[in-house]
Amino acid sequence: MSDDKFVLDYARRRHSAGSHGSTELSRDDMVLKNYQGELEKGLKNLVGPAFLLCGMYGFFAGIFQSARTLPFKNRPKKLIITSVINTVGKQSSFYANAGASLGLLYCLNKKIINFIFEEDLQGLSDVSKQFVYGFTTGALFKCTRGLLPALLSGAMTASFCAGASYLSTKYKIL
Numbered sequence: 001m002s003d004d005k006f007v008l009d010y011a012r013r014r015h016s017a018g019s020h021g022s023t024e025l026s027r028d029d030m031v032l033k034n035y036q037g038e039l040e041k042g043l044k045n046l047v048g049p050a051f052l053l054c055g056m057y058g059f060f061a062g063i064f065q066s067a068r069t070l071p072f073k074n075r076p077k078k079l080i081i082t083s084v085i086n087t088v089g090k091q092s093s094f095y096a097n098a099g100a101s102l103g104l105l106y107c108l109n110k111k112i113i114n115f116i117f118e119e120d121l122q123g124l125s126d127v128s129k130q131f132v133y134g135f136t137t138g139a140l141f142k143c144t145r146g147l148l149p150a151l152l153s154g155a156m157t158a159s160f161c162a163g164a165s166y167l168s169t170k171y172k173i174l
Contacts (some may be wrong), residue, residue, distance in 0.1 A: 054099025134161030
């Protein structure tokens with residue numbers, strides 16, 4: 001059953017139990033449907049590419065790290081290749097998982113902030129909203145490390161999100 005049919009079926013059952021028997025969606029049901037659609041679109045457009053891009057970065061970081069730290073003399077070729085593959089695999093999976101979790105956290109954080117502070121955010125521009133979403137996401141991502149890493153990560157994520165939003169609105173790049 002698709003999401004649209006589920007929401008309509010839910011609305012029909014809800015309204016048929018009530019006094020007016022209408023099959024139209026109420027405002028709450030339409031808001032719920034809108035947030036679900038935006039969340040799915042955000043997850044589809046952000047988490048997958050973040051996983052792939054961060055995984056590629058980790059792949060190259062692993063290659064450079066293994067080439068820098070691995071002493072190649074007096075070792076068999078099989079041991080050198082195994083060490084390089086292990087380092088590349090470890091680094092690429094680490095960066096890919098971190099990027100995907102940051103993208104997922106961004107999408108969920110954006111939806112929660114929009115839902116709770118909808119009236120407060122109405123007067124802000126899109127770049128300012130992206131700055132708020134990015135800062136809260138970055139601070140939440142590194143909050144277990146302490147106050148300074150959380151603030152630094154929040155500032156970096158906020159500047160990246162605001163910059164991407166600015167490029168997207170002004171120059172239609174992203």
